[in-house]
Amino acid sequence: MHIPDGFVPPQLCIAGYGISGFVTWQCLRRINRHSDPSAQMPKAAMLAAAFFVASSIQIPLPPASLHLIFSGLLGAVLGYYAFLAILIGLFFQALFLGHGGFSTLGLNAIIIGVPALVGHAIFQLKRWLPRSPALRYGISGFLAGAVGMTLAVTFFISLLIFTVPTGFDVATERAALLTLGIAHGPLIIVEGIFTALIVTFLQRTKPELLTGLVQPTNAHSQTVQPSGEQLCD
C-alpha cells in the first residue's frame, strides 16, 4: 500500500510533504509537552526497528499469505511517536527495499501514519470498555487495527483516483477500484484480529508497553543503577 516514485504529479508530492511536515511538527510538540523525549527516544527507535522487521512476517490466509502494516498497533504502542516511527520506517523501506519512494515519502507517511494516530486515539477507548482486561484490550486492539487499516485503504484508493489518467475507461476504472476496495476487506479484518491478538499478548506479558510512550514523566529525577551487563551493552 505504498505509492511508488513517478506515479503521482509533483503537486501531490509537495502537498504530501507539506501535510506530513505539519503532522510531524504537531507530534513533536505533543511529545515535548508531555514527556522527556531523550528518555523515550531509545524505546521509540527500537520499537520502530522492531515494527519494520515484524512487517516482513507473512500471515497465512489460504490460498495466499499477506503482510500487515501494523498502523493501529504502532499507534497503540508508540502514541505520538508512531508517526515519526512510520516516517523512519518508510524511509528505510524506500532505502533498502525500493518499496515506496523518496518523492512520495510524505504521501506514504500520511497513508500509514495518520491512521496510526487515529489508532492511538481509538485504543484509548479501552478505558470505557468492560472490566475484563482480555476483552477490553482485545476489543480496543481490534478496533485500532481495523479502523487504522480501513483509513489507510481509503487514503490509498483516494490517491489512486486522483492519479488515474484522464483517458481511462470509466467503467473499467470503477470496476478496478471497487475490486481493489473489496480485496482489501479481508485485510482489514485480519489486521484487526492480529492487532487484538498481539495487544492481548502484550497485556499479559509486558503491560507497560501499552501505556503509550507519551506520558508525563520526570526522567531527570530517575536513578540509574546499571548492572555489569548494562555497562557492556
Add this chain to the structure above:
Amino acid sequence: MRLTLDAYATLQSPLHRWWPRAKLVGLGLLMLGFASVQQVQLVPICLLVTAVLYLLSGLPLSFLRSRLRYPGFFLLGMVIALPLFSGGTILWQWGPFAIRQEGLLAMGLITGRFLSIVTIGMLLLGTTPLLILIDTLVSLKLPPLIAEMALLAYRYLFDIADQLAHLRQAMRLRGFHPKGDRQSWQQLAAVTGTLLVRSYERSERVYKAMRLRGYGYGHSWTNQIQGWGQATDVAAVGLCVTITLVLISLQIWQIVPGP
C-alpha cells in the same frame, strides 16, 4: 536479513566528492523536476540526464539492478492495465484485447519518471554514507529527535532481524508450519509480541547505557556538515536547478508539441 547500503559509498567519483548538502539539494530538485514531467516527449531528457549522472558516479549496474527489481515488479503490476483500458486510439487488436495509444504513452511516461526518480534516489544514497546523509538532513533542519531515532533504529535493525530469524528457526525446529487456522495466527502474534517485548527490554538497557555516557544532559546534535562546499559544488546545484526549470518551462509554455 542483510541490508547493505554503504557498500559503494567510499568510491572516488565526482558524485562521491560532491559536498553532501549541495548534493542532497541538487538531486532533490532534480527529482522534483522529473516528477513534474507530464509529457512523454520529455522522458528521454530525464533518462539521458539520469544515465549521465549514473555513469559519472562509477556505481556498478548490478547495484541499480538489485535496487530496481522489487519496485519494478510493483510498478509493472500497476501500469500494465493502462495500454489495455486507457484511451480511444487502437494501435493493435486481437479479439477483445486492444493496445491503445494513449494508454501506451501514459505507461511510458509513468515508467520513465519512475526509473529516473528511483535512479537519482539510489545515486544519492549510493554515493553518500547513511550517517553523513542524516547529518546533512539535520543541517537542513530535520529535528534532531527524528535523526537520533533513525540512527538508533538503523543500528539495531539488523540485530532485530537476526532475532526474528532465530525465532522463526526455533519454531520450524519445533514443527511449526503456518496455516490459516486460529492456532497459527496466535503463534505468529506471539512471535511478533515477543519481538516487541525483547526490543523494549533492550531499549531500556540501551537508554541506561546512553545516560551513563552523558546522553540527555545538555545534549545537542553536533553537526559536521556546514556550508555548501566549494564553487564547483554550488555550480552543480545550479546545473540541477537549470535542468529542473527547463523541464518545467517546456511544459508551461508548451514548447514541446503534444503527441
